[in-house]
Amino acid sequence: MTDASPLHHDPLYTDAALVAFYDAENEGGADVAFCTELARGVGSVLDLGCGTGAFLVGLEAPRRAGVDPAAAMLDIARARPGGAAVQWVEADARLLDLGQRFDLVVMTGHAFQVFLTEDDRHAALATIARHLAPGGRFVFDSRNPACREWEEWQPHNSRRGVAHPRHGEVEAWNGAVHDPATGIVTYETVYRLPDGRELTATSRIAFPPRDELARLIAGAGLVVERWLGDWNGGPLADDAPEFIPIGRLA
Structure with missing residues (x-):
C-alpha cells in the first residue's frame, strides 16, 4: 500500500481556490440520481470519497457519514444546509474503520480510480466490506479502459x-x-x-480492468449481484463506458 492517498497531494481537491470549481464541474448527474434511489428507505448510508457532500445532504437516511481525505472539500460539505446532520470524517478510505456498519456504502464520481495500485484497491474494497451491514448493499464506479x-x-x-x-x-x-x-x-x-x-x-x-475488479471484490468478501455499464442502468458490455458493481457481503 502506498503511504498516502493521492488526493492528499492533489490541489484539485486540497486547494480551496480549485475546490471552488468542484460543484460547478460535478453538479448532480445520473450517478447521484441512481444512488439516491438506492438509498430510498434505508436507515444508514456511508459515502466514501464524499467530496463536497451534495449527495449525502439530500438524503433522508437517519444516519449518514461522509468520508474524504481532503479537508477543503469537507469544509464545503459541513457548511451546506443540512450538513450538520451528517457525520463528516477526514480520512483515507483505505485505512478507515468507523466501528459502524451501514445499509448502503457508495463510492461514486470515479473516486475508486484514485487508488493507483492493486494493493490500494484491495484495501479500499476491504473498507467497504468492513462497513457494510448484513443485508446491505454497496456500489461504486470505475471507467472502462x-x-x-x-x-x-x-x-x-x-x-x-x-x-x-x-x-x-x-x-x-x-x-x-x-x-x-x-x-x-x-x-x-x-x-x-x-x-x-x-x-x-x-x-x-x-483504469483497472474488469477481471481485476471482480477478483478483488471477491477477495474482499463481497459478492456482485449485478454489473451495470452506465448509471442509466445500461448493461455491461465490452464498449460500456463504466464498470458499476452492485452487491453485498458474501
Missing part, C-alpha cells in the same frame, strides 16, 4: 466555460497522458481566470 476516455481529455476538445461563484465565467481545459505499462493516466486541469491568471492541478488515476 477499453473506451480510452483519456483521449478526450486534451486541450483541443476539452475547452469549456465554468461558472465560478466569485470570478464569473472561467475558461477551463484538460490534458492527459496514459501509461500503458501501469494503466495510470496523468491529467492536468487548467482554469484561466478573467484576469489571465491560471490555476492548475495535476492528478493521477488508474
Whole structure:
C-alpha cells in the first residue's frame, strides 16, 4: 500500500481556490440520481470519497457519514444546509474503520480510480466490506479502459466555460497522458481566470480492468449481484463506458 492517498497531494481537491470549481464541474448527474434511489428507505448510508457532500445532504437516511481525505472539500460539505446532520470524517478510505456498519456504502464520481495500485484497491474494497451491514448493499464506479476516455481529455476538445461563484465565467481545459505499462493516466486541469491568471492541478488515476475488479471484490468478501455499464442502468458490455458493481457481503 502506498503511504498516502493521492488526493492528499492533489490541489484539485486540497486547494480551496480549485475546490471552488468542484460543484460547478460535478453538479448532480445520473450517478447521484441512481444512488439516491438506492438509498430510498434505508436507515444508514456511508459515502466514501464524499467530496463536497451534495449527495449525502439530500438524503433522508437517519444516519449518514461522509468520508474524504481532503479537508477543503469537507469544509464545503459541513457548511451546506443540512450538513450538520451528517457525520463528516477526514480520512483515507483505505485505512478507515468507523466501528459502524451501514445499509448502503457508495463510492461514486470515479473516486475508486484514485487508488493507483492493486494493493490500494484491495484495501479500499476491504473498507467497504468492513462497513457494510448484513443485508446491505454497496456500489461504486470505475471507467472502462477499453473506451480510452483519456483521449478526450486534451486541450483541443476539452475547452469549456465554468461558472465560478466569485470570478464569473472561467475558461477551463484538460490534458492527459496514459501509461500503458501501469494503466495510470496523468491529467492536468487548467482554469484561466478573467484576469489571465491560471490555476492548475495535476492528478493521477488508474483504469483497472474488469477481471481485476471482480477478483478483488471477491477477495474482499463481497459478492456482485449485478454489473451495470452506465448509471442509466445500461448493461455491461465490452464498449460500456463504466464498470458499476452492485452487491453485498458474501
